[in-house]
Amino acid sequence: MDKTINQKAWFLVLPVFLVVAFSAILPLMTVVNYSMQDTFGNNQFFWNGVGWFKELLDPSTDLGGRFLDSLGRNLFFSIVILAIEVPLGIVVALSMPREGWTVAACLVILALPLLIPWNVVGTIWQIFGRPDIGLLGYTLNGLGINYNYVSNEFDAWATVIVMDVWHWTSLVALLCYAGLKSIPDAYYQAAQIDGASRWAVFTAIQLPKMNRVLLIAVLLRFMDSFMIYTEPFVVTGGGPGNSTTFVSIELVKIALGQFDLGKAAALSLVYNLIILIVCWVFYTVMTNAGAERPAKQGVA
């Protein structure tokens, strides 16, 4: 078959290309440029090659130590909140009503935390947790529990994790609820006829049918928690000490606090690369899981 060759299409792509070039490619290239150089201000740059990257991956240097510590903290944080939010989101979705006016009420209540801006969430919890005037902090101390997120590492971590769970479990729950709603009634009726227990219905029908949305939920929550900045910055400011300093907080400190553009650029490139790789792995897993299904489906 002869295809009509028409180069005019390039002109149609051109505006998008220009927008992307100015908004993404040029800034990214600037960062790549910075990451290879050092500056002492005055817009004077000195070539440093891969020096910053070497330092970044070497725990014995100051930069490497700070990066790898915060990376470890960040991974731990992501794993903890995934381990809490995903099961909790599923439970919430399963216990939501299926029809009637209560559905709308539940959806609105669940959506509320998602609609609050990050720094407002941070401020809410910062005040909520204060031992002198915050409802949570005051009550806990009143109950004899010595709670102070400013001075105690464990308390700071607990506050940040509970805050993230409060903020984002709704997202997992809403995604799961959408997955659950798409299961036709016939499945439940068949399971009833097959004498399936509640647990068997969950493992044989609901969980497999939620498979795809769960993968999306995990991906979104991982990326978001891995890039978390605003809420812990507002609540704990990364403290006490460095105990809740996550990668993005460290990055801002280096870039804007110390004005070490080269170090910060190298860090943000590696940080970006980690997120890209994780996304790619997830994407591959997701498309493979999907491709298995319609492989040999004649009619459906």
Next chain:
Amino acid sequence: MARIDLVDLAHSYGGNDAAPESFALKPISMTWRQGGAYALLGPSGCGKTTLLNLISGIVTPSRGKILFDRADITPLSTQKRNIAQVFQFPVIYDTMTVGQNLAFPLRNRGVPKAEVNARVKQIADLLDLTPHLNRKATRLTADAKQKISLGRGLVRSDVAAVLFDEPLTVIDPELKWQLRSKLKALHRDLDLTMIYVTHDQTEALTFADTVVVMHDGRVVQSGTPAELFDKPEHTFVGYFIGSPGMNIVPAEVRGREARISGHPIVLNRSYDVLPSGAKIEVGVRPEFVDVAPPAPGLLSANIERIDDLGRVRFARVRIGDAKFAARVPPGFSIPGDTAGLVFDPSHVHVYADSRLVEGTA
């Protein structure tokens, strides 16, 4: 295996207090023989799926009772009724293999492993699923999936009846025949009561010994395919079954004579007592009316078009305002726009208010 009795069974989705006319299923009483193959036939919304779901226990009836072998099972849950049901769309447990799918109902009931394996093997053989036993069920074709849904019902040795809710909807036409013959064969081998819901008359007539025709929440006739064809008890059965459906035209009936648009037709039986004030109609299947050249003794009709169905031709004609279909005898060529109609008196039925009137010999 069981005989199923419905006693004054009725259902309304609006609850028991709803107006009787709005009931999805109006009160019915009937018996389903043990080992019978039944088809529930009717247009969409006639209540056939409601009836099926009442028997399987997915829906609890507003009124009446359901008996399995004379035991009242109305309050029992679906699980305890020993019913197998095949749904319109195949229901498959995604993560399981074909074998695990078949074993699922038995494992849920705590049947010993050796027995489960033996039953699964037996049923897989019966349904020609043995080569697929270790494959993921989601990778099979729609007809194989429907067989798995059916198999999950059959593995249980205590199954009282198998219910089918339009099971061939998503199956390719050429596979429909195969699957339907498979169902017939299973019915012969297993001596199970089977109830098959469909709106497709071919499916119903080829599958069932007894076809139950439903219309507007009521059972209008239940009988063998031949009975439904030869002697429809309700005008609805007449035109719903058969292709083209039965001709039903208003007429005046007196004794052994019916007058259609003033023209007399001879009847085989005598109709002396007809309910007064009722709407009287005459029904005759197109297969029993022949088109002939116009003649003074024949009812004349205007020919609108000829449908050639290959094996047989039907003329679509008009008598006054009434539409009518009649067979065109082989080799007969239509002389013009008008034709005479020749009736076979033994197949002309009389209906009063849509219900069949039995004449006297």
